[in-house]
Amino acid sequence: QQQVKQSPQSLIVQKGGISIINCAYENTAFDYFPWYQQFPGKGPALLIAIRPDVSEKKEGRFTISFNKSAKQFSLHIMDSQPGDSATYFCAVKFGYNQGGKLIFGQGTELSVKP
């Protein structure tokens, strides 16, 4: 049972370009929608997250757009840099009464070319 679908699987962007990664989820039991960034050989690290009562959140070059009715959210990376090259995971988070569990998307491998 796949509750989170992420696309694309891989993405190549030129330096300075915009990277866009999309996620869709299947039910409404979640109360938080984080994005994680993972570099090779490292564990994932929280990049940015949004609550379901907000449609957009921006932190520096990173923006989450959230569409509750469509059950979709996306990550936009503006002015993409080679240092942004990593694997990105969207996730959905259950509430505290279900242990705050995370369900992850399949991941997007981003490569930013200089």
Added chain:
Amino acid sequence: NAGVTQTPKFRILKIGQSMTLQCTQDMNHNYMYWYRQDPGMGLKLIYYSVGAGITDKGEVPNGYNVSRSTTEDFPLRLELAAPSQTSVYFCASSYGGGPSYEQYFGPGTRLTVT
């Protein structure tokens, strides 16, 4: 603070052998989690714990066992290792299970079963 530490970093097991993956956090976090990461599949939750003495199953618990006798430690036990358990294992912890509580991930253990 060291954060979340995992040992060993790498391990090769023969089919049918058993081992324990160690996870320790020094942030006084109540919630701890075990995930496995397979190529192209994202991370999947194996087990989680909301406090010492309390554990619960995640998405893929078969073939694994956990215990939580202290706040700091959350070991994952593999009994009768199988090739399907070849994966990278990540431990994570958070102070609470609510939306704003970030999960912090360890560096991972890469396990190969042959």
